Amino acid sequence: MHARLREILAHKTKKIEGLKRRGLPPLRNDDMLTIRDFQSAISVPGKIGLIAEIKFASPSEGGIRGKMDPCAIGRIYEDSGATAISLLTDRRFFGGDLDELPRLKRTISLPILRKDFILDEIQIKESLLFGADAVLLITRILSKEHLKELLAVCK
Secondary structure, X not given: OOHHHHXXXXXXXXXXXXXXXXXXXOOOOHHHHOOOOHHHHHOOOOOOOOEXXXXXXXXXXXXXXXXOOHHHHHHHHHHOOOOEEEEEOOXXXXXXXXXXXXXXXXXXXXXXXXXXXXXXXXXXXHHHHOOOOEEOOOHHHOOHHHHHHHHHHHO
């Protein structure tokens, strides 16, 4: 495993421990629990299912662009024909912000994928509370058994 990935996973593990100590935040808005069908959105026969990504930085490249309003970007993507949106929520390495997810969900009608390093079921529950319709599970960083457990939580 690459040293940078190990660094990211160690940082994420500490963040998860903190989340478990604090507990999940209270539900802010019942609308966030409405799940849009991500799979159907990207699986229309005869149509390219474009997942447009909102990303401000990368561990290897640093800043990609100046900070912009993710909602403005989401509207542009939706108006341009994207079928779903991927929002990076890792702050330290990707310049993301989980708090932007509910705002984005209220702004656009497309399903939203929370793109982060999901390592624990509490993050899946957190994702739902913040309005994510799907989460990214990176198979390279999860054992087969752990992946099965997290998929079960997603269902």
